[in-house]
Amino acid sequence: MTPTDPPPLSLRDLQLQLMRMIVAPTGVAEAIAEEPALAANGLGAIVRGDDRLSARERVEIYANAYFYRLLDVLKEDYPLTFTALGSDRFHNLITSYLLEFPPTEPSIFFAGRHLADFLRTYPAAVERPWLPELAGFERAMLEAFHAADATPLDASALRSTPPAEWPGWSMRLAPAVRLLMGDWAVHETAGPNPAVILPDPPRSTPAAIAIWRRDGDVLFRGLEPPEAAGLARAAGAQGARFEEICAAVAAKIANPGDAVESINRMLARWLADGLLIELDR
């Protein structure tokens, strides 16, 4: 090394500099201008160009690959959000999103996990206040698809349990079940998984949605308040005793005389759909 050579860049600095250029939302050229060391010595200090492609163009290949790979994955993960916004607005959304929530996990599956949260403060969502709930619905479907397997309670388990033990029976939602409570009927804008439909914006109405998985398919439906209250009671690792779930349902039923029949009907459906698992008795 001659005295005039710049000191060799550490591998750490090299990786951090290159990474900053690759993820820069305004492009590699502007990112170079913002790096004091590179602005002084040029990008040639770390990457070589040639007559085919300059050093900047070579870094741009990586910058484009980074953004478009993630854009493609997020388009696939959020087909309704993409349809609702259109190509250009979705592109801009993802540009901003990746700045605030860059991928940190080994699997690209996690890249979009904060999108619904991000949308809560995103300008394009001001005219479309239902967007965060729509994205949350799509995320929940994806999570349900990859959630842990479990053996659900079914009708035979019920039959083999003496009725006297039912009140104290502890149960909770199966790991693949997601309950969403919101202000928009976003599920009404979706076709059966995985088809996409979004003819009109979702209706503005208090909405509860159950999402679950059966035989590898992710399914969903809207819930009336009594059923939503019952399932919400069974959410969480602790779950609830059956009598607590019944009480939560009954509290939302206007005519107390209807409670028993409603609960029976709901329970039959929960068991058929595999929404509940048993906790240790």
Next chain:
Amino acid sequence: MERAEFPFLGYGAGLRRPHYAEVAGGRPRMDWFEIVSENFMVAGGPALKTLERVRANYPVVMHGVSLSIGSTDPLDRDYLRQLAELARRIEPAWISDHLCWTGAAGRNLHDLMPMPFTEETVAYTAGRLRTAQDILGRRIAIENVSSYLTYTASSMAEWEFVAAVADAADCAILLDINNIYVNAFNHRFDPYAYVDAIPRERVVQFHLAGHSDYGTYLLDSHDHPICDGVWELFDYAVGRFGEASTLIEWDDRIPPFATLAAAADESRSRARAVLSRRVRSRAEGATR
């Protein structure tokens, strides 16, 4: 290095989502499959079930993309734990990843970034490979990556770097023939000289794939059939390394399964042709 750790599996293809049902349900003819490990690092669901069904009928190799062995971040122990957990579950023939870095400062670029080729990075990367192999309790295979840039700091050729890291880490090499071809164009070197410089005893697997030609560079897009130049380089590699487990990669614009099966068959017949020519020329040499 014990070759028995990497048995010859034949001619296989990457297991991709559009073919899950066909492969898990129909048991189509294919010697073996390679999976992208990260796609199965999930709690449960249909993807894992598919994998377990495929594994019941075929050998499977776990090919990762996020080991980030050349990163200056600490090795991701949690990732290695998940990898080991998946390996316990499906008992792969072996585990492989890439000779690259995929992120730093806790971020993942989800891309295979090339390393600067220097003595320091050889030592650094090989040290981390040894640690990763210790944690996983097995030797792994490391793949040469395609690249679009050369670092000013590099002081050796790519093939010297690959060979030196594998030797220092005492790991196996998964030689991607298409990546050599792509890099030979992008960085103007002789792909045959590259093959010649890779240590014979370390190569346990080949990758074959298609790429896209952008005029000023070739992009390793895995969305095309394998081109003639890559097939010819494959023939040459088989001549040097002998028959090794061979795998067709196709990740974008994925064709019907039959197209993958045809490509796997072609790799088999080409390899057999090379080997029989070699045997014949030896026999002729003996009678002369």
